[in-house]
Amino acid sequence: MVEAPDRTRQRVARSILLDGPSTAAVLAERLDLTPAAVRRHLDQLLEEGLVEAREPRHQTHRGRGRPAKVFALTERGREGFDQHYDDLAVSALRFLRETAGDAGVREFAHRRAAFIKERFAVVAAADPSKSPAQVLAQVFTDEGYAASVRELPVVGEQLCQQHCPVSHVAHEFPQLCEAETEAIGAVLGTHVQRLATIAHGDGVCTTCIPSTKISTSSINENQKKEQVTS
Structure with missing residues (x-):
């Protein structure tokens, strides 16, 4: 049975509420979703003003490029x-x-x-x-x-x-x-x-x-x- 998009989006937001600011990759692994699916839901949550993207506190990371942003609930989201x-x-x-x-x-x-x-x-x-x-x-x-x-x-x-x-x-x-x-x-x-x-x-x-x-x-x-x- 396919989960409704609104319910999945709620799971993404609730995961951030319970476990704190998280990257899309961490959310995907935690919720057993594909990174692409998580990013779609995060984009919607960002548009609705329920989450915000932040720079990670610790800039140490492996590989090239900028470190992945973390997503946190806004006041409205809470x-x-x-x-x-x-x-x-x-x-x-x-x-x-x-x-x-x-x-x-x-x-x-x-x-x-x-x-x-x-x-x-x-x-x-x-x-x-x-x-x-x-x-x-x-x-x-x-x-x-x-x-x-x-x-x-x-x-x-x-x-x-x-x-x-x-x-x-x-x-x-x-x-x-x-x-x-x-x-x-x-x-x-x-x-x-x-x-x-x-x-x-x-x-x-x-x-x-x-x-x-x-x-x-x-x-x-x-x-x-x-x-x-x-």
Whole structure:
């Protein structure tokens, strides 16, 4: 039975979502398709603005010619997958609220936001030249938030999240946003406040990050203290 083109195209996009930016050759091998077929679907996805072609990070390659481009999902492409799970996520959280109350929802939200604490020190140690806001932007981007940093006069920096994979769910369950904000404040060691959120209808999530330099050693020390007290 021949698979419908739309379904195959969806498989190509989903493979990029799950395994990250990939070349056409890698996608063909992973999905058991011909390279020509994969390129046809990639061309369609490019035309629809669902994927974008990027230069590979590592330029080392064998043979002549330029290295093969990698294809990554755009924000629009990610949103298509996010929305598929919105109804399920909302239903699950509604059930959790009914059975465990608001405390159960808050506990879930804090567990979900744990990636911020877990990844912050690792990213900071890997590149000490990054500011705390830049470290957070990398942490969030790795989780699919498409985050960046903007300089603010006097105050410091602003963490901007152009995409939020849980924005539709957070509209009904703001505990998700609140837990992320608390986790940001915890790793920075200071109170922070979100100025705008996609969940509330704004075009971007913004958080003001005070211009406080945080050394990797102090971050590690704080984590050690948390481990002792926990």
